[in-house]
Amino acid sequence: MPQWIALGFLVLLVVAAVVPWLLAPGDPLAIAPAEAFRPPGWGHPFGTDESGRDIYTRVVHGTGASLVIGVAATAIGVALALVLGVAAALGGRVVDFGVSRFLEVLFAFPGLLLALLVITVYGPGIVTSTIAVGLATAPGYARIIRAQTRSVASSAYVEAAVVLGRSRGRILGRHILPNAIAPVFVLVTLGVGQAIVWAAALSYLGLGAEPPAAEWGAMLFAGKNYVATAWWMTFFPGLAIVLSAAAATVLGRALQRRGPR
Template sequence: MSLPTSVIAGGASAHERDAHGEPAEAARAGVNISGLRRGHGVRAFFGALGVAQWIAVGFLLLLLVAALLPSLLAPGDPLAIDPGDAFRAPGWGHPFGTDESGRDVYTRVVHGTAPSLVIGVSATTIGILLALVFGTAAALGGRVVDFGVSRFLEVLFAFPGLLLALLVITVYGPGIVTSTIAVGLATAPGYARIIRSQTRAVASSAYVEAAVVLGKSRGRILARHILPNAVAPVFVLVTLGVGQAIVWAAALSYLGLGAEPPAAEWGAMLFAGKNYVTTAWWMTFFPGLAIVLSAAATTVLGRALQRRSLR
């Protein structure tokens, strides 16, 4: 690993900085490093939220309760069948109706929150960890490493994300674990390019240059100064990525490549109800609505975090 030449040589000159004293590269990357160092308070962030953002926060809190305490919202068994009650339309006793086996769709949607969120968060975590390795290696590894890693990421980035996930599943076979890993791998190239850009910007900042002048070791500079500040903006994008991962994982389950029926998982419920769209629309409508609202809520909150981080 090698730090950028500007850091070793003493940093960017005065004309290479923007009006706020930040490196010009950081400004071009859209990162307010001084803002990241100050760390905007949680109270200030929530105080700036609008109606849409508060609705998103409320819905995400509801999802969290459904994931951690599903029996509190739906005390029934999501796998309990009652053939005599099959294909019952939404109404009293079954607000979301029942499926082809008489299972309560509302109970299954609520209990399907946990696996759907776990898949989304796990896939995003895998993508971030892989991106952290490749992104920092490209930014700090010298020209040869940067060239090799960047070309590799460009090849992966040329594939549509969902297609890349399908290729991984084709090689390793379907399943909920495989689909989670596949979605994580598919999202990694995009995160890696962002981390590379942010790492290079942070490595040119005044506080990193000061650490070099003070004789701090490269490992200490990387661990205490570069990585925390380079990764911070990425965690804003993670909020957006979780919603995307939920949608992609559900799409794979809908294709029969992820969680399989009768699992109480939103994508698997779509797969089970696809043959009854015209006769029992509620079997696909409600799990589909849960997917859309979850993705929308994480997107709205992620955009708010993104705007806040750039101030």
């Protein structure tokens, strides 16, 4: 996918998330039993589901929920990683050892399996699945932040700030954190795409948003029993997930290549 197409698609997603009625003025929850299982056509470009709801309208209105889950989960992961990574880098040998061993334990679990473990303990739901995905992504970010923080903390300009008598708080807030976190913001673009896929996977398993919610994973969950007779019920929500993750990945890779070397 070319970069300009990826960027344009992401802009379209933002528009759909903020003002979905502009692209699809209908009600995503309105049922019309007489229109059930209509294939894609002029009146319903993405077809209809078992209750006659328009799939196109539901995909557009589901963009907001899917993006919010992806962005919120990524924000949770980065925030937790920031605490762990900075503590490990600047907290001394004992703290570094403890945090590093804790991250190794988390890395022993595949990310999605760790999210499933959290949901098993606290129960399914949109909020729980968002937190679970955020916790599952935190270890990877934490390792990067730890390495970046240690590198920045030993740099010449930080040593100069210490010699000039700057306070530890000022050095941390003005010199270390901004330079240590900067590379992570590039990875966040990639992380949002991954979080969207994971959240949709949890909803598909019935552990996230539940039907009839207009959320892409929940739409996949609702349509899985009709794949043979109404393929469009899962195809278009699945296509939205794939294209969103691909666009975020392409943009993230482009930012990585343009970033400082």
